[in-house]
Amino acid sequence: MDGVGHHLAFWSLAVITVGAALGILVSRNLIHAMVMLILSFIGVAGLYLLLSAEFIAVVQILVYVGAISVLMLFAILLTPRAARDNAETAMRYPGLILMGLVIAATVFVALETDWGAVREEPVAESARIIGQSLINEFVLPFEIAAVLLTAALVGAVALARRDDEDIDAHEQSLTLEGREDSGGSS
Amino acid sequence: MSAWLLAAWYDLRDLSGISREITEWVASWGPEWLASAVSGAIGAIGILAVIGPTLMILIWTERKVIARLQVRYGPNRVGPRGLLQPVADAVKLILKEELVPRAADKWLFFLPPVLVFIPALLVWGVLPFGPHMQVADLNVGVLFLLAVSGTNVLAVFIAGWASNNKYALFGAMRVIAMTISYEIAMVLALLTVVFLTGTMSINGIVLWQQQEDLILIVLLPMTALTFLLGATAELNRTPMDIAEAESEIVAGYHTEYSGMRFGLFYAVELANTLVMSAFMATFFLGGWWLWGLDAWVPSWIILLVKTSLVYFVFIWLRGTLPRLRIDQLMTFCWKLLVPAGLLFVAIAAVERTLLLEYAWDRTIALPVMAVINAAVTVAVIGAYARVTGAGAHRAPAGPRMARGRLGGLRAARQLAQAPSGSD
Amino acid sequence: MTIGLEHFLVLGALLFGVGLYVALAKRNAIGVLMGVELMLNAVNLTLVAFGRFVESEVALSTSVFVVFIIAVAAAEIAVGLALAMVVYRNRDTINVDRVNLLKW
Numbered sequence: 087m088d089g090v091g092h093h094l095a096f097w098s099l100a101v102i103t104v105g106a107a108l109g110i111l112v113s114r115n116l117i118h119a120m121v122m123l124i125l126s127f128i129g130v131a132g133l134y135l136l137l138s139a140e141f142i143a144v145v146q147i148l149v150y151v152g153a154i155s156v157l158m159l160f161a162i163l164l165t166p167r168a169a170r171d172n173a174e175t176a177m178r179y180p181g182l183i184l185m186g187l188v189i190a191a192t193v194f195v196a197l198e199t200d201w202g203a204v205r206e207e208p209v210a211e212s213a214r215i216i217g218q219s220l221i222n223e224f225v226l227p228f229e230i231a232a233v234l235l236t237a238a239l240v241g242a243v244a245l246a247r248r249d250d251e252d253i254d255a256h257e258q259s260l261t262l263e264g265r266e267d268s269g270g271s272s
Numbered sequence: 273m274s275a276w277l278l279a280a281w282y283d284l285r286d287l288s289g290i291s292r293e294i295t296e297w298v299a300s301w302g303p304e305w306l307a308s309a310v311s312g313a314i315g316a317i318g319i320l321a322v323i324g325p326t327l328m329i330l331i332w333t334e335r336k337v338i339a340r341l342q343v344r345y346g347p348n349r350v351g352p353r354g355l356l357q358p359v360a361d362a363v364k365l366i367l368k369e370e371l372v373p374r375a376a377d378k379w380l381f382f383l384p385p386v387l388v389f390i391p392a393l394l395v396w397g398v399l400p401f402g403p404h405m406q407v408a409d410l411n412v413g414v415l416f417l418l419a420v421s422g423t424n425v426l427a428v429f430i431a432g433w434a435s436n437n438k439y440a441l442f443g444a445m446r447v448i449a450m451t452i453s454y455e456i457a458m459v460l461a462l463l464t465v466v467f468l469t470g471t472m473s474i475n476g477i478v479l480w481q482q483q484e485d486l487i488l489i490v491l492l493p494m495t496a497l498t499f500l501l502g503a504t505a506e507l508n509r510t511p512m513d514i515a516e517a518e519s520e521i522v523a524g525y526h527t528e529y530s531g532m533r534f535g536l537f538y539a540v541e542l543a544n545t546l547v548m549s550a551f552m553a554t555f556f557l558g559g560w561w562l563w564g565l566d567a568w569v570p571s572w573i574i575l576l577v578k579t580s581l582v583y584f585v586f587i588w589l590r591g592t593l594p595r596l597r598i599d600q601l602m603t604f605c606w607k608l609l610v611p612a613g614l615l616f617v618a619i620a621a622v623e624r625t626l627l628l629e630y631a632w633d634r635t636i637a638l639p640v641m642a643v644i645n646a647a648v649t650v651a652v653i654g655a656y657a658r659v660t661g662a663g664a665h666r667a668p669a670g671p672r673m674a675r676g677r678l679g680g681l682r683a684a685r686q687l688a689q690a691p692s693g694s695d
Numbered sequence: 696m697t698i699g700l701e702h703f704l705v706l707g708a709l710l711f712g713v714g715l716y717v718a719l720a721k722r723n724a725i726g727v728l729m730g731v732e733l734m735l736n737a738v739n740l741t742l743v744a745f746g747r748f749v750e751s752e753v754a755l756s757t758s759v760f761v762v763f764i765i766a767v768a769a770a771e772i773a774v775g776l777a778l779a780m781v782v783y784r785n786r787d788t789i790n791v792d793r794v795n796l797l798k799w
Contacts, residue, residue, distance in 0.1 A: 090305040096698045100706050107713040107733055116723055117433060121380065123729050124426060126710075130736050133703070137747040142739075142761050144415040149765050152422035152455070154732065154772050156448055159429055161725055161776040163445060165783040168790070174720040175792045181720035189712035196704035204700065205750050213412050213472060215755045216762065224759050231766045238770030245777035248784075 095136050103129030110172075116162060119172045124155045138208030141216055287572065288404040291315065315407035319396045323543055330542050331358040334587055341591030365535035373436060373528050380434035385529065385536035387427035391420045392543045399550055400475040402560045402571035413474035414462050417551060418455070421506060424544070425451045428515070428525050431537075435528035443524025446598060447515040450505055453605045454512075458502035460613030464495045465555055467620040470628075474551075478559035484638060485563070489556040491642050494649040495616055496556040498609050500585070503548040505601070507541065509586060511593035512601060519595075545586055546579065553578035608656045615652065619645065703744035710737035724779040724789040728772060735768045 106129060109122035127150040134143035162170070174181075209215060220228050291314045299307035332347065332355060339346025347354030372381060397407040398416050410416050425447055432444020465488060466472055469480040481487055489496040505512045508524075516524030526537045553559060557578045560571035596604075623641050626632050711734050718730030739761045746757030779789050786794060 090303070091308065092698050096702060100702075104706065104709050104713070107710055107717075110717055110726075110729055110733070111713055115377075116726065117377070117380070119726060119729060121383075121430065123732065126733065127736065130710075130740055133706070133740055134743055137703070137743050139743050139747065139758055139761075140410055140412050141415070142743055142758055144410075144412045144419050145762065145765060146739075148415060148419035148422065149769055150732070150736070151426065152419060153452070154769060156425060156429070156452060157772060157776055158725055158728065159426075159433075160445075160448060161779055163441070164780060165725075165789055168723070168783055168788050171723070172726050173722050175722045178720045181716045184719065185712040185716040188715055189708050192708035192711065193705050196708060197701055201700055201745075201749055204748050208747055209754050212755055212758060213415075216758050219754075219756065219759050220762070223756070224763075227763060231763055235766060235770050238773050242773040242777040245774070246780050 092136065095132070099129050099132040099136065102126075103133065113172050116170045116172045117159075120155065120159060120162065123158075124151055127151050127155065139212055141213040287318070287570075288402070288406075291318075312407075315397070319393065319407065323393075323396070323546070326546060327539055327542055328358045330546060330583070331361065333583075334542070337584070337587045338591045341588065362535065365532050368531035370531035370533055371528070375436040376528065377434040377436065380430050381528075384427045384431035384434070385533045387430065388424060388537065388540040391424050391427075392540045392547065394420045395547050395551075398474050399547070399554065400478055400559060401575055402566075403475070405560075405572060406475055409473055409475050412472050414466055414472045414477075417474070418459060418462060421544070421548075422451070422455055424506070431529070432525035435525070437528050439521040439523075440525050440527045442521045443515045443527070446521075447508065447525060450512065450514065450598070450601060450605075453602060454502045454505035454609070457498050457605055457609035457613055458506070460610065460617055461495045461498040461502060462555070464492060464613070464616045464620045467617060468492070468624055470624065474554060478554060478561055481558045482561040484634065486638060486642075487556065487558040491638065491645060492556070492616065492620070493646055494612055494652065496552075497649070498613055499552060499555065500582075501604075501609065503552065504586065504589065505605075507545050507548060507586075509541075509545065510590040511596050513595060514598050514601065517595055546583065549582035549586060550575065550579045552582045557582070603660070607660070608652070612649075612652045612656075615648070616645075619648065700744055700748040703748075704741060707737045707741035707744070710734075710740065722790050722792060724782065724791050724794075725776070727791060728775050728779075731775075732768065732772065735764060739764055 103126050106122045106126035110119045110126070113119040113122060127146065131143045131146040131151070134140075134146060291311055294314060295307050295311040298310045335357070336346040336354070347357035350356040350360045372378070395417055398410055398413040400406040400409070428447045429444045432440040432442075432447070435441075465477060468488075468491070469477045471477060471480065477488075501512075508515045514520070516526065521527075526534055529537060553575060559578070560566055560575045562569075562574050562578075566574055623637075627634065627637060714730045714733030714735075714737060716730070717733060718727050721727050721730060742757040742761050742764075746755055746761075751757070782794055783789050788794075
């Protein structure tokens with residue numbers, strides 16, 4: 087990868103991705119941070135394309151940009167009275183120090199280790215190979231992932247769902263609140 | 273039909289020859305990256321050259337056809353037969369003041385009209401206009417289509433949020449709720465197609481239809497229907513335009529957008545409808561292929577004709593059906609389209625196994641399968657109609673989305689039943 | 696200089712660090728989840744880079760790993776957001792430092 091196009095693509099995508107991540111860090115507004123996060127996801131998808139992993143790139147867009155960020159936006163909307171700022175807790179400075187240490191250690195390891203033979207040409211037809219190994223070598227993890235997703239689905243519904251009695255009581259209180267003469271909620 | 277004529281750059285049946293000539297010419301003197309940049313630019317310019325004029329015509333066509341469906345004349349003052357109406361519309365929109373609400377989120381307010389254009393243009397890149405006329409023949413083309421067209425919803429959400437207007441936010445929330453439901457139905461529909469054809473490359477799907485000598489809508493009627501309805505929902509078109517239902521929430525997510533910003537939303541809506549029609553034509557009507565006619569007529573003209581047919585169906589739906597309530601839409605998606613989609617994924621898997629592993633004779637097996645699938649489709653829709661009482665006359669027992677704080681029918685009923693106050 | 700494995704690894708390290716900070720220091724539960732997603736993305740990027748540049752016995756097994764990570768991330772975010780919703784419903788806040796009933 088030493089063509090002009092590769093250099094241009096890598097550096098612009100790297101600036102977008104890391105810049106957007108830093109935007110999450112400094113943004114004072116939760117929705118702005120969310121938009122930055124989406125931009126970062128898209129940048130990472132572009133980097134996957136650069137690494138000739140079209141399947142992963144498209145799945146990244148489909149799952150992260152299309153589903154996960156929409157889910158998070160939905161959650162922000164469904165918590166209307168919570169604070170919409172993106173402030174830090176008291177863990178701010180310990181967090182900064184830890185971040186610096188982790189980055190330093192990882193970069194050191196990444197640069198100092200001999201990673202062995204370098205593959206010059208990317209593997210072609212990545213989607214087909216991934217699909218075949220999912221149902222050959224990795225069939226058990228695949229099934230477990232399916233069970234996990236089902237469990238997560240059921241769990242999320244069970245957590246987020248309100249019982250009908252709750253809703254009725256809630257509506258009752260609202261109805262009473264709305265009337266001047268009945269004086270206060272249940 | 274000699275080979276040299278087919279390969280010539282001036283052959284109208286394969287416009288990619290022009291691009292190839294120019295790219296080879298650039299590569300002969302320039303560096304490699306310049307050649308690939310030039311070939312990408314040619315593709316982009318070609319797509320823009322298709323979309324731009326087509327949009328202008330579509331605005332006129334849509335208004336005219338809807339008017340005819342509703343027994344009106346439609347635009348007929350500007351230019352001959354009102355043909356210059358889109359130009360007049362555009363001039364009006366450009367001259368209008370572009371208001372920015374004082375309470376709006378300034379940065380995010382400017383983004384969405386531009387953002388919605390990106391997926392609308394990107395998906396054209398994987399649409400095959402002919403055997404070689406495709407900007408990028410990705411081997412994950414179907415997934416690319418789903419992923420990119422799904423990001424549309426983010427721009428809509430940002431528009432609704434940044435306007436700081438409750439109707440805009442309602443519109444945005446409705447869009448999200450509806451899109452993530454109908455996207456599942458669409459994924460299942462395309463999964464069925466991918467199962468049967470055995471490829472995720474969009475050109476590969478067209479080639480499969482060419483090879484089997486049949487268009488997929490015959491083999492998978494329910495899947496085609498699901499895709500059509502899922503596309504309608506994703507495009508926010510009537511009867512599924514609850515996101516911008518003007519009788520309920522003003523104009524939904526673009527309530528606060530005026531002037532050309534609104535114009536951009538409007539143009540993107542049409543462009544998206546056009547591209548979805550094109551993909552519907554590609555997946556289910558054979559794309560650029562038409563039983564050998566593509567050897568004589570330019571393949572892109574065949575595709576455009578099929579696209580117009582599907583587009584007409586979209587306009588027809590819009591002119592005929594009333595808008596649905598959100599709970600009706602959700603019920604329809606989760607109780608009919610998704611289960612039926614799952615059923616057809618299973619059926620497609622069985623049929624593919626029979627064709628490939630057991631090597632059934634295709635000339636006999638495919639018609640039989642088409643009949644079976646059509647029968648299952650009729651049975652599924654009939655069962656749904658029977659179970660839900662065919663819809664219109666049967667109201668749900670209670671409101672499903674508008675609950676709790678939002679009020680809804682139950683709260684209203686309780687309010688009416690409670691004894692009146694002291695006054 | 697050619698773009699090699701190290702470039703992607705350093706980029707992944709930077710992303711992971713920022714994600715770690717966001718996950719540790721943000722007050723809003725949804726902000727914390729954003730940090731977690733960022734970290735997962737960094738790990739995915741690193742894995743895909745290894746799959747591209749390093750010879751392995753099973754081709755693209757790293758990409759399969761990434762697919763699993765994405766699936767688990769989707770499950771995690773669904774449950775995490777549902778938890779945030781429950782906390783919000785009971786306490787009217789999703790600030791993680793105010794959800795401290797079990798702390799002392």
